[in-house]
Amino acid sequence: MRRFALTALAAAALTLSLSACGGSEEKAEAAAPPAAELTVKDPWVKAVDSGMTAAFGTLVNNTAADVTVVSAASPASPMELHEMAMQDGAMVMRPKEGGFVIKAGGTHELSPGGDHLMLMQPSAPIKPGDELRFTLTLGDGGTVSFSAVAKPFAGAGESYAPSTMPSMAS
Known part of the structure; x- marks a missing residue:
């Protein structure tokens, strides 16, 4: 049971860190000014x-x-x-x-x-x-x-x- 809990906790941490990275990339792209017409x-x-x-x-x-x-x-x-x-x-x-x-x-x-x-x-x-x-x-x-x-x-x-x-x- 303990091994299952640690595996689940590691998977959750990995998911959170990956979504945080993706979120910051999206924010960086959104913050970049568009090319002027x-x-x-x-x-x-x-x-x-x-x-x-x-x-x-x-x-x-x-x-x-x-x-x-x-x-x-x-x-x-x-x-x-x-x-x-x-x-x-x-x-x-x-x-x-x-x-x-x-x-x-x-x-x-x-x-x-x-x-x-x-x-x-x-x-x-x-x-x-x-x-x-x-x-x-x-x-x-x-x-x-x-x-x-x-x-x-x-x-x-x-x-x-x-x-x-x-x-x-x-």
């Missing part, structure tokens, strides 16, 4: 003293389905999604109809002279080193927040002023 790699903003500017980086889709960015917001300025495109033989900046589509498992580049997040009327100068907060709204209603640091950038001398405004240079 969309991330922004190497974000930055073109520093300006006044006027319009833009934010850039690489949108990375970590899912098996296409993701669409339909709008952007920042406390620093009202915003629009913009593209550079040929129109009547000239390269112009314009709002991006339908947003930015990032293919499943793919990336979408936001760069000077290309697609970008337009800061329409910054409320204050954006100096090199300033950190700005952004929130992207996705087609499914989800949001993605990120920060970007302002950098001085002359680039190719592109202007983020509306193409309908006359040039002030003479």
